[in-house]
Amino acid sequence: MRIDVKKTYKLYIGGAFPRSESGRCYEILGAKGKFIANPAQASRKDLRDAVVAARSAFPGWSSATAFNRGQILYRIAEIMEGRSSQFVDEIVAVEGCTPTAAQKQVREAIDLWVWYSGWCDKIGSIYGSTNQVSGAFYNFTIPEPVGVVGAFAPQKSSLLGLVQTLAPIIAAGNTSVCVASEKFPLSAITLSEVLATSDLPAGVVNLLTGITSELAPWMGAHMDVDAIDTTGLSATQDKEARIAGAENLKRISAFKSDVSPQRILAFMEHKTVWHPIGL
Amino acid sequence: MHVIDGTSNSIKSFLKTLSPVDQVGAEARAAMLGTRSIKTSSKTWAIDMAISMIDLTTLEGADTPGKVRAICNKAVRPDPTDSTVPHVGAICVYNDMVKIAREQLDAVGGGDIPVAAVSTAFPSGRASLEVKKVDTEFAIANGATEIDMVIDRGAFLSGDLVKVFSEIEFIKSLCGDKAHLKVILETGELVTLDNVRKASYLAMAAGADFIKTSTGKVAPAATAPVVLVMLEAVRDWYSMTGVKIGVKPAGGIRNTKDAIKQLVLVNETAGPEWLNPQLFRIGASALLNDLLMQRMKLRDGHYASPNYVTLD
Numbered sequence: 001m002r003i004d005v006k007k008t009y010k011l012y013i014g015g016a017f018p019r020s021e022s023g024r025c026y027e028i029l030g031a032k033g034k035f036i037a038n039p040a041q042a043s044r045k046d047l048r049d050a051v052v053a054a055r056s057a058f059p060g061w062s063s064a065t066a067f068n069r070g071q072i073l074y075r076i077a078e079i080m081e082g083r084s085s086q087f088v089d090e091i092v093a094v095e096g097c098t099p100t101a102a103q104k105q106v107r108e109a110i111d112l113w114v115w116y117s118g119w120c121d122k123i124g125s126i127y128g129s130t131n132q133v134s135g136a137f138y139n140f141t142i143p144e145p146v147g148v149v150g151a152f153a154p155q156k157s158s159l160l161g162l163v164q165t166l167a168p169i170i171a172a173g174n175t176s177v178c179v180a181s182e183k184f185p186l187s188a189i190t191l192s193e194v195l196a197t198s199d200l201p202a203g204v205v206n207l208l209t210g211i212t213s214e215l216a217p218w219m220g221a222h223m224d225v226d227a228i229d230t231t232g233l234s235a236t237q238d239k240e241a242r243i244a245g246a247e248n249l250k251r252i253s254a255f256k257s258d259v260s261p262q263r264i265l266a267f268m269e270h271k272t273v274w275h276p277i278g279l
Numbered sequence: 280m281h282v283i284d285g286t287s288n289s290i291k292s293f294l295k296t297l298s299p300v301d302q303v304g305a306e307a308r309a310a311m312l313g314t315r316s317i318k319t320s321s322k323t324w325a326i327d328m329a330i331s332m333i334d335l336t337t338l339e340g341a342d343t344p345g346k347v348r349a350i351c352n353k354a355v356r357p358d359p360t361d362s363t364v365p366h367v368g369a370i371c372v373y374n375d376m377v378k379i380a381r382e383q384l385d386a387v388g389g390g391d392i393p394v395a396a397v398s399t400a401f402p403s404g405r406a407s408l409e410v411k412k413v414d415t416e417f418a419i420a421n422g423a424t425e426i427d428m429v430i431d432r433g434a435f436l437s438g439d440l441v442k443v444f445s446e447i448e449f450i451k452s453l454c455g456d457k458a459h460l461k462v463i464l465e466t467g468e469l470v471t472l473d474n475v476r477k478a479s480y481l482a483m484a485a486g487a488d489f490i491k492t493s494t495g496k497v498a499p500a501a502t503a504p505v506v507l508v509m510l511e512a513v514r515d516w517y518s519m520t521g522v523k524i525g526v527k528p529a530g531g532i533r534n535t536k537d538a539i540k541q542l543v544l545v546n547e548t549a550g551p552e553w554l555n556p557q558l559f560r561i562g563a564s565a566l567l568n569d570l571l572m573q574r575m576k577l578r579d580g581h582y583a584s585p586n587y588v589t590l591d
Contacts, residue, residue, distance in 0.1 A: 048582055055585075221581030248584065 009039035009185070011046055011209065012192030014053030015202020021045050026211065028183060031096020039185045042210035044218040047177065050206035051224050054148045054175040057203030062145045062173040066121035073117035073171060076198040080110045083194060090186040091158050109163040112259065116167040123172065123264055131272070138275040143268035145173035146251060150219040152212060152232030158184035161258075162191065165229055168263035170204055177206045177225070179216075181232065185209035213237065220244035227251035227267050282520070283484040285448065290440045290481070297480060300472035300508055309503035312547055313540045319577065322539070326574050327365055328554060329538040330357060333570075334395055334527065334562045336371040337591075338402075338495065347376045348383045350564075353589060355389035358571050361578075367567065368556040369425060371395040374418040381422035395425035395461070399450060402465075402494035404429035408446065415453045426454050427461045427491060432468045435478060443478075447485035461489035461527055466505045467497040475505055479512035489525035495562060500530025503544060510548035517549075526553070529562025535573040538566055564591055 009025075010017040019025075022043035030036045040046075061069070080087070084106045091102035128142040149169045154161030158181060169176045180188030192207045208215065216233055219225060220241035228245060230238045231254045238254055245252050253266040283289045317325060335354045337346060351370055358364045366389060370380050374396045381394050396418035400406035406414075415426055428450050434442040447462055454460045462482035466475050482490050490509055493500035506528045513524045526549070532538055538561060545553050553559050568588040575583040 051582070218582065222584075223582060223587065224584035244581070247581075 007037075009037055009189045009209070011040050011042055011050075012189075012196070012205070012207040013046065013050045013203075014057075014206065015196060017192070017196075018046075020210070021049070028094070028185065030093050036093055037186060039189060039209040042179075042208035042215060044215065046208060046210075047215055047218050047222075050177040050208060051148060051150075051222055053203035053206055054177050055224055057175045057201055058145075058147055060201055061170070061175055061204045064173075066124065066173070069171065069173060070117045070120035072199050073113055073120060073167065076194060076200065077110045077113035077117065079194045079198045080106075080113065080191075083190065084110070086190055087159055087187060090190060094158055094184050094186055105157070105160045109160045112160070112163050112167055115259070116171040116264070119168075119261060119264060120171050123261065123268070127261070127265055128270075133274070136277045138277060139272065140275075141270050141272045143172075143265060144271050146267050146269050147174060147226035148224060149174045149176050149227045149229065149267050150222070150225045151176055151178040151229040152216065152219075153178060153181050153188070154232050155181045155183065155212070157181070159187035159191070161232075162188055164255075164258050164263075165231060166205060168261075169229065169267055170200075172264045172268050174227075174267050175204045175206075177208065177219070179208050179210065179212060179219070179232065182210070182212045216241060217244065220250075221247065223248050225250060227253070229267075230254045283444065283481075285441070285444060287441050290444055293484070294440070294477050294480065297476055300476050302472050302504070305472055305504045305507055309507045309544065312507075312543050313503060315540075315543050317539055317543075322573075323577055325539045325542050326535060326570050326577070329535070329542060329561065330567065330570050330574075331365040331368055332556045332559055332561050333367040333567055334369045334371040334529070334560045335367045335567060336495070336529070336562050336564050337376075338371070338373060338397060342373065342376060344376070344379045347372055347379050349589075350591070351380050351383040351389060352387055353567070354392055355384065355387050357567060358574070358588070361574075364571070364574065366392055368560050369393045369395045371397065371425075371427065371562060373397060373401070374414060374421065374423070377418050377421040377423045393424045393459075394422060395427050396421075396423035397427045397429075397463075397494075399428040399446075401427070401429055401463075402496040404431050405433070408449070411446070411450065412453065415450055419454065419458050423458060425459045425461060426450065427463055429463045429465060429494060430478065430482065432465055435469070435474070435481075440481060444481055444485045447482055447487060451486035459488040460486065461491045461525075462487040463491045463494055463529075464509075465494055465497055466492050466502075467499050472504060472508050475508045476512055479509050480516070483512070483516050483522075483524050487524060489527050489560070491527040491529055491562065493528075493530040493562075495530035498531070501528030501532055501541075501562075503540065506541060506544055507548055510544060510553070513553070514549045523552070523558055525558040525560065527560040527562055532561055532563050533565045534569040535566075538563075538570065 020040040024041040025038040026041040087106045088102045131139040133139045221244040354367045399411040464478045572583040
């Protein structure tokens, strides 16, 4: 006979695992209506703190070599592999799917990290260009990360949708404040424990659990967020975010395709450099 | 009123009348006051009050005339897009920048903003009295109306209180009625809260107009328990002598939350009379931007970005 060691599900902000500053949590139920957990219910102030953490992590992460970023993304896959059974158990409990389907989702998620890790040092050479200009200049265009990207992970997938959202954002060299699926947040919490032990610098990814409709307006209007992935928002919330985001010209994208290098490029800006020949 | 005549005996017998600080109690009280909930309307007031109390400071080896002029412009009009933001309390610079700061402030409509000069071989204070004298006189001659001097911590810690006392008295005599004297205790080097209390009284008895926590070059700087002890000292000094002495925490106050906690400490310890720039100042540089961003947040209803305030 042993006393259960119950887990407190917390947020992931700036490399630490705080409770919500509001002290709130909310209840999530499994597919059959059974109680599963009480994850933290992030407030707008948690979101504000997460943006500050992401902003301070941006200079380091964006200036790390693309090769180094790729290695760290691969490391995330390695660590996830070692904890795959925990991911499977949580997906089965929350989504009510079969263990086989859950295993498939976990494997795809891990493989996706590997896939995006390869893209880190190739995106510039494949989507950048050298341009012919009528003058004595080398002229080339390179994609660069936009900055802090707010992300709303898809609501219907606990792990795979989250990785599809997060991996391209950080592969580009951005830092992120990501709001997990409202009903399926357990995988996000476990993923944050993976990220904390994967050599990923603190603050590059910040994961919040909570009520999407509560956080979306604050993310949309936040002047220090440079772009938003609204895939996990409803049509109305998406529209509101676009209106609020116009204030500081945020790049706002929602994605139909799950996996594509376009998802990396959506959060990059192209910089063109003119360099005189002969100097 | 002279409670100390400067002799070793008078200092010792006066300091013996002070009760020791209950360190655990002071920390608990300061922590408790830090948890006060501040509602939106009070926050609006507190942010503007905090801005008007800032001694906007640049004390780097790399300071240039250009940088000093820039912070002077910022002192007069902290947010160029919003004329309702009050100007700051003062500018605080090294003495060779005093003239530049004074001229710039006068040129951009900040004639009523005083220039404070750090003096007496700031930040260490390790120099001869002659050097400290010239240091102070130079700053006053160049237009400084506030002098931030450091006490001799080495003398204080080795028990040579007469030296500490007489130095403050001497610098005060140089200031005369031309400049306010702020005495920096450098509490991070005084080790105990008992020492903070003793040094506060020593400075006040020697003629300080303000007592200031730190140079900003030593950590820890303006911690809440230290400020609490100093505020208690000015409160008790007022009831003892009828003279109001100001307090200036400096160093480590970087965001609005910290600044508002300081205001709560002032209100609850010294009282609301001290909630004005004549009796309470905050030595800071980065703090001003955070206050401006919080002000924008309250005005616009969404979170602000550092892109919309100046780089320092």
